[in-house]
Amino acid sequence: MKGIRKILLPWIMIIIFLSILFILYNRMEENYLDMGEDAPLPDDLHPLVEEKKDILLEQAEAIDIDVVITDKTRSIDEQNELYEQGRSASGNIVTNAKGGESYHNYGLAIDYALLDNNGDIHWDIQYDGTDSGESDWFEVAELAKDLGFEWGGDWNRFPDYPHLQMDFGLSIDQLQRGMRPAPEDHDEADK
Template identity: 65%
Template sequence: MQKHLRILANIVAFLILLLGTGALLLWFIANTDSSGNSVGVFQPIEKKDAPMPTELHPEVEKAKNELLNRAKEKGISVVITDGHRSIERQNELYEQGRSGKGSVVTNADGGESYHNYGLAIDFALKTNRGDVVWDTTRDGNGNGKADWMEVVSIAKDLGFEWGGDWSSFKDYPHLQMDFGLSIRELQYGKRPKVEKDTNKATTESESS
């Protein structure tokens, strides 16, 4: 009898552990964005009306230009293939490989990408013949290092986060600056601003 009770107790304990693990997994999936970052579900955020950006954030624009210059000094020609992206364009890209033709290029629907807030760029490389390529192993400047990874290294030094480091959906051409803001916070109206006196980006509410 005692043996049967121990077996029953072990089964119950196992089921409780299994249910708890499943619930934790579902919570994690529901509260992470397309790049695998937490959306801060337990942080109370007051929703504010804020206009959607129509261009790159000044700090991102500045870092983008510096990236191009530093890469050029290394003999690498970088092409920016995408910058600020409208909600409509984001929706079009999201449907690619789903309801539309082509392969899936993003897991972010409209309003779920840092591109939509002017905080991200995509890049590619340009060969001497003028071809635009996404070859991550190419060593066009002949220094024994992959040009792509040299660009990534420069970008990280400038404060960009690289999509190739993501664990869930690796986006090798993608570079972004989130200024400590999650997609959820941006959706709720928070925006990074630039201090006029120091030209340094700070996180503030658009309506403050």
């Protein structure tokens, strides 16, 4: 009997562990809508991204930083045009994401820049229009991260300083396969 326990106990533990993993995986999947591979792309930002964008603008204004949102949801064609910039079209390379490979295509990303007192847009990440001794760009990025955004300036491979996104735990591959965060899913983006 003792020998059987010795053999069965590890298998029972493995079965319990795998069962827990299965339950957790299924609970995680419940937070998303699986609309299938031919899921339509949104025309607007996800409601939570929109809400957090508005809060970001208010918070920046409260510390005298004037932020302008330069891009929100993009179509596949718009993304492909940006991808071609610096490759087959004139200009500098601004993205490594082709159409369908950007969180902008799924209403989960925004880009920002700064406005000075004359209304001129600044893309200079060192710009300090408030004379606080700290880059306004980085101050806005910190506000955004506190609101749950991921900042492209933190990326090692291709820093994208104007970019803010909320992925809701979804990869580009999952989004391409039709998974979408539920419109009312506020908890996932705050994690």
